[in-house]
Amino acid sequence: xxxxxxxxxxxxxxxxxxxxxxxxxxxxxxxxxxxxxxxxxxxxxxxxxxxxxxxxxxxxxxxxxxxxxxxxxxxxxxxxxxxxxxxxxxxxxxxxxxxxxxxxxxxxxxxxxxxxxxxxxxxxxxxxxxxxxxxxxxxxxxxxxxxxxxxxxxxxxxxxxxxxxxxxxxxxxxxxxxxxxxxxxxxxxxxxxxxxxxxxxxxxxxxxxxxxxxxxxxxxxxxxxxxxxxxxxxxxxxxxxxxxxxxxxxxxxxxxxxxxxxxxxxxxxxxxxxxxxxxxxxx
Numbered sequence: 001x002x003x004x005x006x007x008x009x010x011x012x013x014x015x016x017x018x019x020x021x022x023x024x025x026x027x028x029x030x031x032x033x034x035x036x037x038x039x040x041x042x043x044x045x046x047x048x049x050x051x052x053x054x055x056x057x058x059x060x061x062x063x064x065x066x067x068x069x070x071x072x073x074x075x076x077x078x079x080x081x082x083x084x085x086x087x088x089x090x091x092x093x094x095x096x097x098x099x100x101x102x103x104x105x106x107x108x109x110x111x112x113x114x115x116x117x118x119x120x121x122x123x124x125x126x127x128x129x130x131x132x133x134x135x136x137x138x139x140x141x142x143x144x145x146x147x148x149x150x151x152x153x154x155x156x157x158x159x160x161x162x163x164x165x166x167x168x169x170x171x172x173x174x175x176x177x178x179x180x181x182x183x184x185x186x187x188x189x190x191x192x193x194x195x196x197x198x199x200x201x202x203x204x205x206x207x208x209x210x211x212x213x214x215x216x217x218x219x220x221x222x223x224x225x226x227x228x229x230x231x232x233x234x235x236x237x238x239x240x241x242x243x244x245x246x247x248x249x250x251x252x253x254x255x256x257x258x259x260x261x262x263x264x265x266x267x268x269x270x271x272x273x274x275x276x277x278x279x280x281x282x283x
Contacts, residue, residue: 013048020045021271025258046267050277053089057114061085063121064106065140065242066098067250069257069272074265076274078253081106082245085239087278089249094269100127115204119229119236124219129226138229140242141172151216160190161213167214168220172240173246176228183220249279 016034019025020041025033030041040248061084068077080092091110095102103122110117119136122128123143148168152161165249167182174182187194194217196209208214220227230238257268 002223013044014050016041016044017274021256021274022258031032033087046270046272048270051276053277053280055113055115057116059088059116059118060110061089061120061238062110063239063242063244063248064100064103065123065245066095067246067253068199069254069268070265076265076269078246078276079103079106080249080276081110081247084121084244087244089276092276094272098125099132102177104131114225119238120243121235121239122228123242124223136229136233136236137224137226137236138238139223139228141240141244144168144223144239145171146229147219148182148216149217151212158210158213160186160193160210161216162214164213171227171266176231179227180224183217183224187217249276 016030019030020027025211027038027041032037034041062081063084064079064104065079066079067075070074075096076100077095079095079098081090082088083090085136091106091113093102107117117132117135119138120132121138121140121141122132124147129139137174142272145168148164152158152165156162156165163186170182171179194208194210194214197206197208199206220233230236230240253272256271256275260268262269263271
C-alpha cells in the first residue's frame with residue numbers, strides 16, 4: 001500500500017496502536033484487516049509516537065503520586081503530577097522506585113516550563129514535605145490512614161491501638177484542634193503503656209515494647225502540620241487525598257496494562273505514555 005502524504009503513515013500507526021490497545025484487536029486481526037504481515041503490524045505499534053502535549057504555563061494546584069506495574073524484576077512505575085483545578089495531567093516520569101529525587105525533578109521541570117505551584121497534595125513519604133516546603137502541602141488522608149493501619153493492623157488487639165484507630169477514622173471529618181486534642185488525650189491515657197521498654201537479650205539494648213504502636217503515633221505527630229492544610233487554605237480548594245490520581249488515572253492505567261500482560265516493558269511504558277498524553281484531550 002502506498003501513501004501520498006507524509007502524515008498518513010504516522011496517522012496509520014496511531015490508528016493501529018489504538019485498535020490494538022484500546023479496542024483489544026489482536027495482531028492477527030490487524031494483519032488480516034490491513035492485508036499485511038504480523039511483523040509489519042508489530043512494527044507500526046512499536047514505532048508509533050504520540051504528539052507531545054503543548055504547555056500552557058499558569059498557576060496550578062498539584063496532586064502528585066506514583067503507581068507501579070508488574071512484579072519483582074519487571075516492576076516499574078510512573079510518577080504523575082496533575083492539576084486539581086483544570087484536571088489536566090501536567091508532567092510525569094517513569095521510575096523504578098519512588099524517591100524524593102524523582103519528585104524534586106518533576107517539581108523543578110514544571111517550574112522551568114513556566115508553571116507556578118500554588119500548593120500540592122502528596123502521600124506520606126518521608127522527606128517529601130521538605131522537598132515542597134515552599135508551598136502549602138497537604139498529606140493524603142487515605143495514605144495517612146494506611147500508614148497507621150500498616151503499623152497497628154486493620155483489626156488491632158491492644159486497647160491503645162483500638163483507641164488510636166478510632167481517632168484516625170475521624171480524620172476526614174474533624175478539625176485540626178479536635179484531632180490534636182484527641183491525640184493528646186490518647187497519649188496521656190496510654191503514656192505508661194506506650195513508653196514500656198524491653199531489652200534485647202543479644203545486644204542488651206532497650207527498645208519500645210510496642211514499637212509499631214509508637215511508630216503509628218509518631219507518624220501522626222510528624223505529619224500533623226500537613227494534615228489540615230486543605231482547611232487552612234480554603235481558597236485553594238485543595239483536596240485532602242490524592243484520589244483524583246489513584247481512583248481515576250491510575251485505576252484506568254492498571255486496567256489497560258492488565259489487558260496486555262504479555263507485552264514487553266518498553267511497550268507497556270509506551271502505552272502509559274500514550275494514555276497520559278491523550279488524557280487531557282479526553283479521548
